[in-house]
Structures are given as C-alpha cells and as structure tokens.
Amino acid sequence: MIPILEEVEKDGASWQEMCLRLGRILGLDSPVPGSVLRRARADDRFAAHLMICRGTPDLLKEALFDAGNRAFERPQDSAERSVTQLGRGLVSSLASWVADGARFAPKDLHEQRLSTCRSCPHLVDPPTKLVYRVALVGSSDQRVCHLCGCVATRKARVASEKCPAGYW
Ligand code: SF4
Structure with missing residues (x-):
C-alpha cells in the first residue's frame, strides 16, 4: 500500500470518510466512487497512477471512470450518487480547480520546490510499468516521489500540493 492510502485510512475512518479523503487528496470536492477506493487499496499501480494524475484533470477523469473500476463495484455502491451525477460533480470540481488557478504554482515557487525535490533522497526513478509510461508522456524529468507516488x-506545479515529508 502506498503511504498516501495510509493517510486515507488513519484513525479508523468510515468508508464514506475514506472516499471523501481520497477525493480531497485528488483535488476534488466530492468523494471518489467506492469502486475507485477499493481498486486503489488492492492495486498499488492504480493508486500510484491516481496520484500522478492529480495535476492533470483529463488523465484523472479517465482514471476515475476507467472500465477496470467496474470489477470493484459492490451492491452497496448503488446507494452512492448515480454515475451521471458523480460525473457532473467531478467535471465541475475539476473545472473549478483549473478555473480558480489552483493548478499552477508561480514559476519561482515551482523552481524552488523542484530544487528541493531534486536533492531529496525520496526522489526515485519511476517503475517501468505501463501505467507510469502512459502517465508520464510529456514530462521531461520522470522521477517520482516515492512517499506519495x-x-x-x-x-x-500544482499550487495546492504539499510535500509529504514537510520539506515544502
Ligand atoms: S518528499 Fe518532498 S521534497 Fe522529497 S521528493 Fe517527495 S515531494 Fe519532493
């Protein structure tokens, strides 16, 4: 399990609370579907992919509605909002996220953060898994923070992000 999921599960959170926490971590103002949380807990690659997609709304939307999530649906999920409603909420929150400028940090802050990451022992080469290769298209430096994935x-680059080790 990647460290960020330990944060989601800490203090014996209820299922609804865990869905909400994961949604917030991903930059949403709504909980993720139960199927997404179940898959993230069962599949480290998927969980890492979600974290990588945080800064890219289009990729994040694809991951949240990926067909592979269906295998993790359970009958109790029918009590959740409909997929259409959820989709509307997610699109809306992603749109607000971009629209309010939260997506990008100022250039000097971005550089300062990157400089810290580049000298950090937690910055590692990414696994050569397909999920990473797809998500990394367009990024020149592909190294990942192994604490959050x-x-x-x-x-x-994402203004609202925080270093999980508290370095920035
Ligand atoms: S722990 Fe913080 S400084 Fe280190 S790589 Fe991760 S985000 Fe960057």
Missing part, C-alpha cells in the same frame, strides 16, 4: 515536476 507523484511525478515531482507535476506535483511541484
């Missing part, structure tokens, strides 16, 4: 160049 994010591509550091993307993570540093």
Whole structure:
C-alpha cells in the first residue's frame, strides 16, 4: 500500500470518510466512487497512477471512470450518487480547480520546490510499468516521489500540493 492510502485510512475512518479523503487528496470536492477506493487499496499501480494524475484533470477523469473500476463495484455502491451525477460533480470540481488557478504554482515557487525535490533522497526513478509510461508522456524529468507516488515536476506545479515529508 502506498503511504498516501495510509493517510486515507488513519484513525479508523468510515468508508464514506475514506472516499471523501481520497477525493480531497485528488483535488476534488466530492468523494471518489467506492469502486475507485477499493481498486486503489488492492492495486498499488492504480493508486500510484491516481496520484500522478492529480495535476492533470483529463488523465484523472479517465482514471476515475476507467472500465477496470467496474470489477470493484459492490451492491452497496448503488446507494452512492448515480454515475451521471458523480460525473457532473467531478467535471465541475475539476473545472473549478483549473478555473480558480489552483493548478499552477508561480514559476519561482515551482523552481524552488523542484530544487528541493531534486536533492531529496525520496526522489526515485519511476517503475517501468505501463501505467507510469502512459502517465508520464510529456514530462521531461520522470522521477517520482516515492512517499506519495507523484511525478515531482507535476506535483511541484500544482499550487495546492504539499510535500509529504514537510520539506515544502
Ligand atoms: S515531494 Fe518532498 S518528499 Fe517527495 S521528493 Fe519532493 S521534497 Fe522529497
């Protein structure tokens, strides 16, 4: 399990609370579907992919509605909002996220954060798994923070992001 999921599960959170926490970590103002949380807990690659997609709304939307999530649906999920409603909420929150400028940090802050990451022992080469190769298209420095699974160049660009080790 990647460290960020330990944060989601800490203090014996209820299922609804865990869905909400994961949604917030991903930059949403709504909980993720139960199927997404179940898959993230069962599949480290998927969980890492979600973290990587945080800075890229289009990729994040694809991951949240990926057909592979269906295998993790359970009858109790029918009590959740409909997929259409959820989709509307997610699109809306992603749109607000971009619209309010939260997506990008100022250039000097971005550089400062990157400089810290580049000298950090937690910055490592990414696994050569397909999920990473797809998510890393367009990024020149592909190294990831192994504490949260994010591509550091993307993570540093998102204004609301925080270093999981408290370095920035
Ligand atoms: S986000 Fe923090 S812990 Fe991760 S690589 Fe950057 S400085 Fe290190």
